[in-house]
Amino acid sequence: MTTATIGAAKITRIEETYGFFFEARKFFAGWRDELVAEHLSWMVPNHYDPATGYLKLSIHSWLIEIGGKKILIDTCIGNHKSRAARPFWNQLDTPYLSRLAAAGARPEEIDMVMCTHLHVDHVGWNTRLDNGRWVPTFPNARYVFSKIDYDYFLAIERDPKKGPAIMGAFGDSVLPVVEAGLAQIVDGAAAIEEHFKIEPAPGHTPGHVLIKLASQNAQAFFSGDIIHHAIQVYHPTWNSFACLDPTTAARSRLKLLEDCAGSGALLAPTHFGAPHLCHIDAKGEGFIPRFR
Ligand SMILES: [Zn+2]
Numbered sequence: 001m002t003t004a005t006i007g008a009a010k011i012t013r014i015e016e017t018y019g020f021f022f023e024a025r026k027f028f029a030g031w032r033d034e035l036v037a038e039h040l041s042w043m044v045p046n047h048y049d050p051a052t053g054y055l056k057l058s059i060h061s062w063l064i065e066i067g068g069k070k071i072l073i074d075t076c077i078g079n080h081k082s083r084a085a086r087p088f089w090n091q092l093d094t095p096y097l098s099r100l101a102a103a104g105a106r107p108e109e110i111d112m113v114m115c116t117h118l119h120v121d122h123v124g125w126n127t128r129l130d131n132g133r134w135v136p137t138f139p140n141a142r143y144v145f146s147k148i149d150y151d152y153f154l155a156i157e158r159d160p161k162k163g164p165a166i167m168g169a170f171g172d173s174v175l176p177v178v179e180a181g182l183a184q185i186v187d188g189a190a191a192i193e194e195h196f197k198i199e200p201a202p203g204h205t206p207g208h209v210l211i212k213l214a215s216q217n218a219q220a221f222f223s224g225d226i227i228h229h230a231i232q233v234y235h236p237t238w239n240s241f242a243c244l245d246p247t248t249a250a251r252s253r254l255k256l257l258e259d260c261a262g263s264g265a266l267l268a269p270t271h272f273g274a275p276h277l278c279h280i281d282a283k284g285e286g287f288i289p290r291f292r
Helices: 033-043 096-102 120-126 147-158 165-179 246-263
Strands: 003-006 009-023 054-066 069-073 112-114 127-130 133-136 142-146 183-186 190-192 196-200 209-215 218-224 266-269 278-283 286-291
Touching: 003 209, 003 218, 003 266, 009 096, 009 209, 054 209, 120 127, 120 165, 127 165, 133 165, 142 147, 142 165, 147 165, 147 183, 165 183, 218 246, 246 278
Parallel strands: 069 112, 112 142, 142 183, 218 266
Antiparallel strands: 003 009, 009 054, 054 069, 127 133, 190 196, 196 209, 209 218, 266 278, 278 286
């Protein structure tokens, strides 16, 4: 189990899936084998399979325990959800909640859920199936969503020509939380309780946010899909196919790396392969990951 200590906080990775979902050269338009060759020593086997050309990506949540509170950041794909457009995410049945329990948190103990953005692999466990209805998985939590993302995907959901939004995830994993009165929809930068700050980091989605945890002079940055894969530390301008506004996404990625290198914060993305966490060091004109 991947854990780290940030001041008084304990953070734990809760795995849903970890494997080979996407071909590297289709995932990153900027991918060139000759640019990656020098990185194979650290990329294989936890980040890339050169035999198939597939990236190895993790889909996980971060559990943060601080001051007696339990907070979950990003909630993966979820179980029993119809995602026909992504066969490897369709009708999953993973022991995610058992892993969460093994890490020390039962669903009713979660105090807050925060989603970095509202894509399908970041909202799934917001809800679970109960007698044919989608109900909040974490009944005692408030769920923090970005207003810009919420409004953006709500408009798609309501447009018969464009909806349903997010492969159906808006309807089965976001709206039931709002209807249950558990959503806190946050507009722009905000302080959340004592230890968290939200900062806009648009591009991958219009309302993507960076979530910063600070405790006792230590920081961790939960960066969602601002950066998907550790190779982007070396190539910050490489966007994934899923980045809706590539120019803005690259700008937010560069800002994240500068902020990490300048502050010494631990970087906790949602999809990096093992060891899943790293620090960022400035080197020459660019950056390098310093894995723990
Ligand atoms: Zn993602």
